[in-house]
Amino acid sequence: MKRALRWVLLAALAPAAALGLVLGSATPVFAHGERAQDAFARMQTVGWWGVNFSKTTVQQGDTVTITGTAKILETWPNNLSNGNPDVCYLTVVEPGAQFVLKDRVINGVETPQSFFCHKGGIYNFKLTLAGRSPGTWHVHPGLAVRESGTIIGPGQWIRVTPSPTGFANLITLLNGQTIDLESYGQWFVVGFSILTFILGLAWMIKWTWSKPTVTRLAVSNQLPLNQDGGEAVGLITKRDHVQSAVIAGLTALLLVLGLVYQQVAYRNTLPPQSDWIQVPSVAPPQQLASVQAVNATWDGVSHVMTLSVRVHNTSGTPVQVASFRPAYLTFWNPAVGVPKTGPYDYEMRLSTEGTVAPGHTQTINLTLPGTVLETEKLIPVGKADMAIGGLVEVRGASGVRNFDTVSTALNIVRL
Secondary structure (H helix, E strand, O other): OOHHHHHHHHHHHHHHHHHHHHOOOOOOOOOOOOHHOOOOHHHEEEEEEEEEEEOOEEEOOOOEEEEEEEEEEEOOOOOOOOHHHOOEEEEEEOOOOEEEEEEEEOOOOEOOOOEEEEOEEEEEEHHHHHHHHEEEEEEEEEEEEEEEEEEOOEEEEEEOOOOOOOOOOEEOOOOOOEEHHHHHHHHHHHHHHHHHHHHHHHHHHHHHHHOOOOOOOOOOOOOOOOOOOOOOOOOEEEHHHHHHHHHHHHHHHHHHEEEEEEEHOOOOOOOOOOEEEEEOOOOOOOOOOOEEEEEEEEEOOOOHHHHHHHHEEOOOOOOOEEEEEOOOOOOEEEOOOOOOOOOOOOEEEEOOOOOEOOOOOOEEEEEEEEHHHOOHHHHHOOOOOOEEEEEEEEEEOOOEEEEEEEEEEEEEEOO
16 A cells, blocks of 8 residues: 555656656747748748738737738649648647737638648638737747648737736627627536546546556566456456446546537537638739759858859840748848848848840849857758758849749758
């Protein structure tokens, strides 16, 4: 008995001790794991541009809108979704349920669920969020792709201030009743969870307290399972069978009662929706030029990455390379100005001003600050896929913008 009590006390104290160690050594987290994703999984999967947050401070219940464009790149790797992304879900990545997603529009269509997607697809989105919990939270748009996970876009700190009336998430049911999803049916959910927890706890205590399944595992392994009477007593007796059957029966009864209650109390219901939406395609802009990656080098001593691109102007007016966008970063050409300044915007150096005359082809070297790429872990040195990619933005005199996907192997100059 004393031995069993010691094991139970250790089992009870272990989670508390582990939690204390975690809290004692914890450091603030300012991102959502985008740097943990492999470089190729960010640079060759989804490109982002024009992402904008309408507000950086909202009161509980007030809304903030995230707009922008996500493109599934033609360089999508073969080892993700078998090289064929087909079903996507546009979501919001934030630290817990601090916001409520109220509305989602993709390419002008309401999209409350998953949608069909494809390589080369361009998706203009609008996400409407309502502030739920007071605090300052880091929020990203994200594109979840079946069998690949979520590719995270640019983020923004948003501060939610308290409201005198708190937060309410009101919706109208089919019967015309207005309810608050924050508290509706809370007693039933909590009560049902407590009952199922008690049953699960009873099952666990039954097979760890009265039986040496854990505290004396070596003995348990030597005992036969089912045997009653005589000198040979098995691990599982007839009484154990009866007690286990009672716990299993109560669990089944609880589920049946819950189902009956749901059918009686809520007659007007909608079945879970399993359809996927086909959003309309975006009409491509006028093709100004073709862009192809020629070479990429990394100098680990000077911390500089150089990407060479060949630009062929197919329009009748000059075009200019405006930016290079790997993953959620943007490197601007200083010659066109820096139209946006944020945590993901940086300048790059070009071997020329980036202007290409009509009908001409020019190779331009884009020099990127390696320290930024190192911080964001976007240098695939020592990885299985040593390639870089992203979107090259080309602008015409009339304001037309092209976003061409480029990708090339990375050559190491010095380490």
